[in-house]
Amino acid sequence: xxxxxxxxxxxxxxxxxxxxxxxxxxxxxxxxxxxxxxxxxxxxxxxxxxxxxxxxxxxxxxxxxxxxxxxxxxxxxxxxxxxxxxxxxxxxxxxxxxxxxxxxxxxxxxxxxxxxxxxxxxxxxxxxxxxxxxxxxxxxxxxxxxxxxxxxxxxxxxxxxxxxxxxxxxxxxxxxxxxxxxxxxxxxxxxxxxxxxxxxxxxxxxxxxxxxxxxxxxxxxxxxxxxxxxxxxxxxxxxxxxxxxxxxxxxxxxxxxxxxxxxxxxxxxxxxxxxxxxxxxxxxxxxxxxxxxxxxxxxxxxxxxxxxxxxxxxxxxxxxxxxxxxxxxxx
Amino acid sequence: xxxxxxxxxxxxxxxxxxxxxxxxxxxxxxxxxxxxxxxxxxxxxxxxxxxxxxxxxxxxxxxxxxxxxxxxxxxxxxxxxxxxxxxxxxxxxxxxxxxxxxxxxxxxxxxxxxxxxxxxxxxxxxxxxxxxxxxxxxxxxxxxxxxxxxxxxxxxxxxxxxxxxxxxxxxxxxxxxxxxxxxxxxxxxxxxxxxxxxxxxxxxxxxxxxxxxxxxxxxxxxxxxxxxxxxxxxxxxxxxxxxxxxxxxxxxxxxxxxxxxxxxxxxxxxxxxxxxxxxxxxxxxxxxxxxxxxxxxxxxxxxxxxxxxxxxxxxxxxxxxxx
Numbered sequence: 001x002x003x004x005x006x007x008x009x010x011x012x013x014x015x016x017x018x019x020x021x022x023x024x025x026x027x028x029x030x031x032x033x034x035x036x037x038x039x040x041x042x043x044x045x046x047x048x049x050x051x052x053x054x055x056x057x058x059x060x061x062x063x064x065x066x067x068x069x070x071x072x073x074x075x076x077x078x079x080x081x082x083x084x085x086x087x088x089x090x091x092x093x094x095x096x097x098x099x100x101x102x103x104x105x106x107x108x109x110x111x112x113x114x115x116x117x118x119x120x121x122x123x124x125x126x127x128x129x130x131x132x133x134x135x136x137x138x139x140x141x142x143x144x145x146x147x148x149x150x151x152x153x154x155x156x157x158x159x160x161x162x163x164x165x166x167x168x169x170x171x172x173x174x175x176x177x178x179x180x181x182x183x184x185x186x187x188x189x190x191x192x193x194x195x196x197x198x199x200x201x202x203x204x205x206x207x208x209x210x211x212x213x214x215x216x217x218x219x220x221x222x223x224x225x226x227x228x229x230x231x232x233x234x235x236x237x238x239x240x241x242x243x244x245x246x247x248x249x250x251x252x253x254x255x256x257x258x259x260x261x262x263x264x265x266x267x268x269x270x271x272x273x274x275x276x277x278x279x280x281x282x283x284x285x286x287x288x289x290x291x292x293x294x295x296x297x298x299x300x301x302x303x304x305x306x307x308x309x310x311x312x313x314x315x316x317x318x319x320x321x322x323x324x325x326x327x328x329x330x331x
Numbered sequence: 332x333x334x335x336x337x338x339x340x341x342x343x344x345x346x347x348x349x350x351x352x353x354x355x356x357x358x359x360x361x362x363x364x365x366x367x368x369x370x371x372x373x374x375x376x377x378x379x380x381x382x383x384x385x386x387x388x389x390x391x392x393x394x395x396x397x398x399x400x401x402x403x404x405x406x407x408x409x410x411x412x413x414x415x416x417x418x419x420x421x422x423x424x425x426x427x428x429x430x431x432x433x434x435x436x437x438x439x440x441x442x443x444x445x446x447x448x449x450x451x452x453x454x455x456x457x458x459x460x461x462x463x464x465x466x467x468x469x470x471x472x473x474x475x476x477x478x479x480x481x482x483x484x485x486x487x488x489x490x491x492x493x494x495x496x497x498x499x500x501x502x503x504x505x506x507x508x509x510x511x512x513x514x515x516x517x518x519x520x521x522x523x524x525x526x527x528x529x530x531x532x533x534x535x536x537x538x539x540x541x542x543x544x545x546x547x548x549x550x551x552x553x554x555x556x557x558x559x560x561x562x563x564x565x566x567x568x569x570x571x572x573x574x575x576x577x578x579x580x581x582x583x584x585x586x587x588x589x590x591x592x593x594x595x596x597x598x599x600x601x602x603x604x605x606x607x608x609x610x611x612x613x614x615x616x617x618x619x620x621x622x623x624x625x626x627x628x629x630x631x632x633x634x635x636x637x638x639x640x641x642x643x644x645x646x647x648x649x650x651x652x653x654x
Contacts, residue, residue, distance in 0.1 A: 063403065065399075094436070095435075095436065095438075096434060096435050096436030096438070097436030097437070098436075099433060099434060099435075099436050100434040100435060100436065104434040104435065106434075106435040106436075106438055106439075107438075108435070108438040108439060113399075113402055113403075113439070114431065114434075114435060114439075116427075117426075118422055118426055118427075121395070121422055121423070121426065121427055123395075124391055124392045124394070124395025124396050124398075124399070124423065125395045125396070125398055125399040125402075125423075125427060126399060127392065127395070127396050127399060128395060128396030128397055128398055128399025128400040128401075128402075129399035129400065129402060129403050130399070131396055131399065131400050132399060132400030132401070132402070132403040132404065132405045133403055135356065135381060135382075135400065135405060136354070136403070136404060136405065138403075154391055155391055155392070155395065158387070158389040158391050158392035158395075159392055159395065159396070161387060161389065161392070162386075162387065162389060162392045162396055165386075165387060318437070319432050319433050319436065319437035320432070320433050320471050320472055321432070321471070321472050321473070321474065321496040321497075322494070322495055322496050323474050323494065323496055323521055323522055323568075323569050324474065324522060324568050324569025324570075326471070328569070329569075
């Protein structure tokens with residue numbers, strides 16, 4: 001790779017991270033300042049390098065399954081931020097017509113088969129998506145992202161074993177923000193850790209600094225190259241840090257004093273990527289322009305989403321099922 | 332018309348569906364050896380291990396993976412061995428499969444047939460004998476089917492595989508060897524009940540194996556001069572309210588009988604619907620027959636205490652007539 005390619009790639013990573021952060025900052029404002037997001041949202045602020053770095057190497061026809069903390073993954077997979085924000089606000093034109101909200105955001109048009117409100121539940125589903133693609137002879141691959149808390153649920157064992165037994169084209173990512181809701185995951189997890197658990201099930205496991213977007217992207221590229229060449233399932237343990245509480249309303253007072261402040265000061269993924277680009281020669285004005293453009297985009301997204309009407313009442317009863325639907329029953 | 336058993340009927344339906352559509356596949360434990368009751372015998376030889384897939388004992392993964400594969404364009408038939416084991420995959424069925432289409436605003440479908448053999452069968456005790464059909468009826472998004480005859484197990488399985496909704500398909504373990512004539516040209520319309528016997532005096536509503544008992548009970552009632560109409564709902568969601576209401580308006584009498592626990596059972600839904608929509612047609616007390624709210628035991632005499640019998644149905648029907 002020549003230097004210009006490196007710079008462009010590094011810049012793309014920063015742009016995506018800035019857009020994710022700006023989107024979530026606007027979503028938090030919509031929740032707390034404007035009272036427009038009525039349900040819970042789970043910000044991924046501080047974890048943007050995972051979304052941006054991983055999705056750099058997944059195409060639109062590849063499949064993503066994500067978690068309740070999935071705005072970043074969804075945006076990085078190519079979803080339209082306006083449709084996403086409308087979904088968070090429960091408006092018409094939302095990705096799911098306002099029926100899912102933040103926790104069930106999905107955009108099948110870009111291969112994003114759903115965030116999930118149940119921790120770990122996406123693991124077996126993602127394995128099955130890979131199973132189905134393989135059965136149909138498709139070349140697409142799957143990435144399944146879950147948090148560190150999911151490693152203590154049964155589907156972690158069942159789903160990863162399944163992928164191993166059937167040799168499926170899937171990357172499992174444990175995006176480890178170190179907290180299971182409001183409890184330190186290390187206090188609740190036996191043994192040597194998630195990567196060792198995946199290795200015990202027969203997967204090649206790699207550990208990466210999840211706040212280093214360059215490292216995440218580079219490692220993901222190595223893995224997806226193997227997956228696309230027919231290699232079996234792999235596991236990536238990306239260690240990051242959740243700068244906010246579990247939800248936007250959680251003050252996270254359970255964290256040790258100074259822990260979050262230190263991570264924000266020393267280990268913020270966006271600041272680190274700015275430093276990478278600075279070392280490549282981008283000046284402060286160029287970096288500020290990237291930031292300002294992302295902010296402006298998402299301010300406009302929130303304004304446009306806020307101006308969108310709620311869905312029609314009749315949609316409360318549509319898309320339940322074909323046979324015996326509430327619409328038929330009401331006749 | 333071909334004579335075959337209940338298990339042969341659904342196996343033939345699966346086989347024909349797999350021959351007709353390469354995206355139809357079967358997934359579950361021990362399918363290569365036919366599964367517990369021989370439902371899949373010979374299918375792996377015919378279609379190969381990639382379409383009749385043997386799995387780990389991982390019910391959550393069987394259910395979840397089949398769902399993931401359904402969302403990318405396949406049509407899985409999921410085998411849970413015993414309906415009791417399907418409880419290990421409850422999140423996958425109830426929170427994921429049943430809700431995906433709605434939560435995602437219509438972006439996805441889950442065309443799946445989820446087979447969960449139900450019922451009391453030969454001293455199998457409390458974890459291999461349950462009939463939990465009413466649970467599934469309570470979950471919006473699911474279709475719930477309970478075939479009781481070889482003909483229905485053929486044509487309803489065909490219709491279930493063709494359906495784009497997730498279908499909970501509850502075969503009764505006690506009637507795998509039941510013989511019957513099967514007309515493979517009959518197409519089931521899911522949601523339509525089967526009129527097993529026409530009669531004027533009392534309406535008996537049932538499903539699954541108990542519907543067969545009701546047919547025998549009606550023969551005994553006929554010997555006593557009582558002309559019972561027997562409706563086998565066979566589909567609990569959607570269910571054929573029209574046939575039941577029309578029948579009760581004709582007879583003015585109602586018995587509902589099912590093997591599962593009476594409390595909170597689907598029989599209560601049938602009775603409530605009749606009370607709401609045809610209550611003025613009732614000319615006598617309603618009888619609702621189901622298991623006591625206890626557990627199925629191993630010892631045969633204790634197991635029998637949980638059964639709805641032919642005699643109980645006969646007595647119940649006579650009581651609605653004041654006899």
